[in-house]
Amino acid sequence: MTDSGSSVSRSPLGAELPGPEQLDGIWDVVVVGAGPAGSSAAYAAAAQGRRVLLLDKAEHPRYKTCGGGIIGPSRDSLPPDFQLPLQDRVRAVTFAYNGRFTRTRRSKRMLFGLVNRDEFDHRLVQAAKQAGAVLVTGVTVSGVEQRGGENRTVVVTAADGRSFEARAVVGADGSASRIGRYVGVSFDQIDLGLEAEIPVPPGVAAAWAGRIHLDWGPLPGSYGWVFPKTEDSSLTVGVISARGDGERTKQYLADYVRRLGLSGFTPSVESGHLTRCRAEDSPLSRGRVLVAGDAAGLLEPWTREGISYALRSGRLAGEWAVQIAEASGTTEVRRQALNYAFAIKAGLGVEMRAGKQMLAAFERRPHLFHAAVCLVGPAWRAFARTTQGHTTFAQVLRQYRAARKLAAVASR
CATH class of the missing domain: 3.30.9.10 (D-Amino Acid Oxidase, subunit A, domain 2)
Known part of the structure; x- marks a missing residue:
């Protein structure tokens, strides 16, 4: 986002890039990674009127290895008026x-x-920019440092020597996340x-x-x-x-x-x-730094579906990053970070626990799952309703005795 009097440079592809003076000062939120989790976080924070910087090492649109399946929870987590x-x-x-x-x-x-993920991710980036986030590409993050003192900020350092300072940082830089390593995410x-x-x-x-x-x-x-x-x-x-x-x-x-x-x-x-896939006790934050999406190890363990988890966790991370940016001291920062962790665990964490139970059963008796979804009407309808976003694996296991019995028998 640029003002009429701001200097603007152009990339080799002709895209507008922020001038150096636009990147100075302390940002409310810096988001590392412009995939679905990062773009959702940037959108959520920028939509609240905060100064948000979105960093990515790649120029969008770019190819992404992914089947590109958009299930109901993904659709329901998109920005308003988003065109799939x-x-x-x-x-x-x-x-x-x-x-x-x-x-x-x-x-x-x-x-x-x-x-196609290149088109989908590009539209998410555009939505974040329209909400007010500033995008800078060609940035490979090499380090993170939290500073004390009166302001208490986070400095994100790039491989080319540039640095960006913020009151809160969201790491959404993929499954090999540099920010995730800093936070201590375990799988x-x-x-x-x-x-x-x-x-x-x-x-x-x-x-x-x-x-x-x-x-x-x-x-x-x-x-x-x-x-x-x-x-x-x-x-x-x-x-x-x-x-x-x-x-x-x-x-x-x-x-x-x-x-x-x-x-x-x-x-x-x-x-x-x-x-x-994250371990259940894996951290989701460290000080003023949060992680979301693949960087946090958030995905469905059985199907390995990650887009809906990225969109949902990214939105939550953006919202709580704003709260952390406005926190006045370490106690309040810790409280808001715990609130973010609780929100993740109460929703996605419950679903992941059910997914791990399903995977354990599927590993032992895949033929039972095949027979159920092919021959048993309620099993097929549960599959369909899950993809449509009307239910979840956790709700299926909780509500249907036959599903619990299938999972228990298959796990033996």
Whole structure:
């Protein structure tokens, strides 16, 4: 955001960049990372009229390894009037058990939408900027230091020597977060995801329109997916499994692509990433520094869905960062940080605990989950209602005796 009298430089791509004088002084909130969590945090803080700086190492739009599934909780956490750049609307799911026992289930209502992450993330950044946040890209954060004294601020240092001072900082810089390491985030589940973006002829893309594929895989806790991007005539194909057996995970992806009849098409992008799920006692703050999204290890443990967790935790982090920025002393800072942790644990923490219970059962008896969702009406409806945002895994386990029994039997 610039004033008419402010100096403005331009990047090689022609985007406006803040002049040096605009970055001086103490910010109310500095957010590190402009993914869904960071943009949501910046939006939430800027919408309250605070001076907010959003830092990212990449220029947007940029490619992001992700299936791009937008479930109900993601949709409900977006800024007002946000327009989703949907590539497809999913109303059907084809389930398979390691390539066998295939069945397609359909819903009259949309289950979720599919987006390309470069477009989706870029629109979130634009929403944060429209709310008043200042975006600076090309910034790789190398250090964080909290200063005492009368003002009590946080200094974020960049690899190029620049520094930015704030009354509160939100770390949303991904699963390998520099801010997360500073806070002391710890993980008890790390998984390897492999993905390929496969351009296909329009006729092949049309055959996938409105339908995804989920394959319960051969490795404990693994599964594969096909998410169609019909507008781009491409398919996002991926698999995920526990880290530690990379070669078998690679083989699973190759076998999966072959079984789908897609091995004759050349991927435009092949990538991999680690998803990290926080330990239950992992910290969410340190002094005036909060973490959100992947930086905090917040994601659904069974499905490894992270977009809704990023949006929700980012919004909460932005709101509580404002409270911390206005706190007058260490006692009040600690109280507001604890309030943020409580808000996370009371919502996302409860859902994560249920997800870990589901994953433990799924690792032992994936065939029971496949049979349930394919053959048992209430199980399919619970799956559909969860993706639509009408319920959660925690609520399903709490409200349905059959679901609790399935999880208990599968865990034996």
